[in-house]
Amino acid sequence: MIVVMGAAGNVGRPLVDALVAAGETVTAVGRRPIDGLPEGVVSRAADLADPQTLRPVLDGADALFLLVAGDDAHGILDAAKAGGVRRVVLLSTQGAGTRPESYRHAGAFEEAVTGSELAWTVLRPGGFDSNAYAWAPGVRAQRTVAAPFGDVGLPSIDPADIADVAAVALCGEGHAGRVYELTGPALTTPRQRAEAIGVALGEPVRFVEQSRDEARAQMLRFMPEPVVEGTLAILGEPTDAEQRISPDVERVLGCAPRSFADWLGRHVDAFR
Numbered sequence: 001m002i003v004v005m006g007a008a009g010n011v012g013r014p015l016v017d018a019l020v021a022a023g024e025t026v027t028a029v030g031r032r033p034i035d036g037l038p039e040g041v042v043s044r045a046a047d048l049a050d051p052q053t054l055r056p057v058l059d060g061a062d063a064l065f066l067l068v069a070g071d072d073a074h075g076i077l078d079a080a081k082a083g084g085v086r087r088v089v090l091l092s093t094q095g096a097g098t099r100p101e102s103y104r105h106a107g108a109f110e111e112a113v114t115g116s117e118l119a120w121t122v123l124r125p126g127g128f129d130s131n132a133y134a135w136a137p138g139v140r141a142q143r144t145v146a147a148p149f150g151d152v153g154l155p156s157i158d159p160a161d162i163a164d165v166a167a168v169a170l171c172g173e174g175h176a177g178r179v180y181e182l183t184g185p186a187l188t189t190p191r192q193r194a195e196a197i198g199v200a201l202g203e204p205v206r207f208v209e210q211s212r213d214e215a216r217a218q219m220l221r222f223m224p225e226p227v228v229e230g231t232l233a234i235l236g237e238p239t240d241a242e243q244r245i246s247p248d249v250e251r252v253l254g255c256a257p258r259s260f261a262d263w264l265g266r267h268v269d270a271f272r
């Protein structure tokens with residue numbers, strides 16, 4: 001049995017589908033029960049912030065897909081080992097490697113996982129294509145996208161590709177002890193992504209460039225300050241490593257990663 005934490009999320013949900021398609025027995029875990037899961041998938045409620053709630057969920061599991069959430073990574077891993085888990089795939093972030101001072105929380109989870117006795121794989125994606133959902137209200141209301149650093153390109157990734165890599169690492173051999181850097185196939189800028197949304201809608205979408213301070217104030221509403229500062233640094237002054245297009249998706253999956261246009265084609269209704 002494979003336990004998927006965050007199973008209602010942008011990565012967790014397609015991961016559940018990929019594992020079911022591969023014939024695996026899956027338990028989908030969220031803070032609340034999850035509706036609309038594939039037939040045969042068990043939905044359980046638990047909270048990574050409280051490792052004690054994980055013990056009954058993990059009992060009898062072979063593998064675990066883990067998010068960076070809560071503050072007790074060692075407690076989570078102890079619960080996993082007590083339940084019989086032998087393999088863990090951690091969804092971390094690129095910033096844990098490129099901006100460790102800003103992403104200490106993710107770094108602490110990576111240290112706990114890589115120092116455990118479990119067979120581990122760490123996934124370090126860059127920005128998600130699905131981050132464009134944050135623009136959806138402005139696009140629907142005013143056909144406008146507001147974002148900072150409009151002409152700085154980054155190789156954002158389709159969450160479905162992250163899910164597919166995670167599924168292979170959870171089910172297959174040869175991935176233990178690996179850290180995979182996951183990116184999309186090309187650099188795209190916020191201005192280009194806004195234009196692509198307009199093309200998909202068949203209507204122009206106006207791009208408004210925010211100042212760094214405007215973006216910072218907006219991000220502080222839902223992100224801790226160190227992560228905000230690290231994110232703004234990546235968005236505005238990315239390092240060569242943060243702009244590098246990684247070969248890891250293709251190495252693991254045997255096919256090129258999906259483009260932003262691919263992601264948008266599946267989710268354009270969110271912007272109508």
